[in-house]
Amino acid sequence: MPAKKGEAERDGAGGVAAVERALTIAATLAEAGEPLTLAALAKRTGYYKSTLLRLLVSLDRFGYSVRLRDGRYTLGGTAFRMGVAYERSQPLRNHIEPVLTDLVAQGTESPSFHVWHDAKQRLCLFRRDSAHATLDRIAPGDLLPLHRGAAGRLLLAFAGEKGESYEAIRHDLLAISHGERDPVCAGLSCPVFGPNDVAVGALSMSGPRERFTEDNVRRMTGLLFQAAIGITEALGGNAQGLRGKLAAHETARQPQRLKRA
Secondary structure, X not given: OOOOHHHHHXXXXXXXXXXXXXXXXHHHHHHHOOXXXXXXXXXXXXOOHHHHHHHHHHHHHOOOEEEOOOOOEEEOHHHHHHHHHHHHOOOHHHHHHHHHHHHHHOOOXXXXXXXXXXXXXXXXXXXXXXXXXXXXXXXXOOEEEOOOOHHHHHHHHOOOOOOHXXXXXXXXXXXXXXXXXXXXXXXXXXXXXXXXXXXXXXXXXXXXXXXXXXXXXXXXXXXXXXXXXXXXXXXXXXXXXXXXXXXXXXXXXXXXXXXXX
């Protein structure tokens, strides 16, 4: 029996096809947010039901999936244990979460921290909701597009993506978006660096687009740079570039302050 298109494409990508199919099933169950029927799994993965049933036996044996009494499939206990282990292995939490809390206390939009997930998606590792009544809908664990939104484009820029817009992000150490990922939302993001000048993630603020006024963006940009400097230095990275951008930003704000005075 010939393979479906989805199966054939994955087979030709290198690696071990059966392992990749099993991981695709586990990822599909994780992203679904609810148990799935075999038919729904087949539709989402592009795999034959016979292929799914063989792989689900192995996934179930090792606790990555479980078949419920009504016949639907969902993630098993091993997925939970791996999630807990992942949480424990992330020293970033101790450095980043207090900073996100401080930003909210200063009245910013909702801050979050994003890392590269794959060629098309980024992962939101940490998030704090702002004190505002209306919020954008992002939560820790969400997978979001790389090519849309400030955090995604910033990660692409520091992964070496070519193009004038990405060159500008690398130069400014800042990405701003208005309605790219969601037409009613906006965001801004700057890099956090670790040792050897490696960008370990994107520190961001996001919220309803109408609150990203010119004055608010100026104010939040300064706070964002300050936060990124603190995290970068805590991680052993070089914050000199961020400090330079913060100084330039503060200098540019002076005429605005004098004008108001």
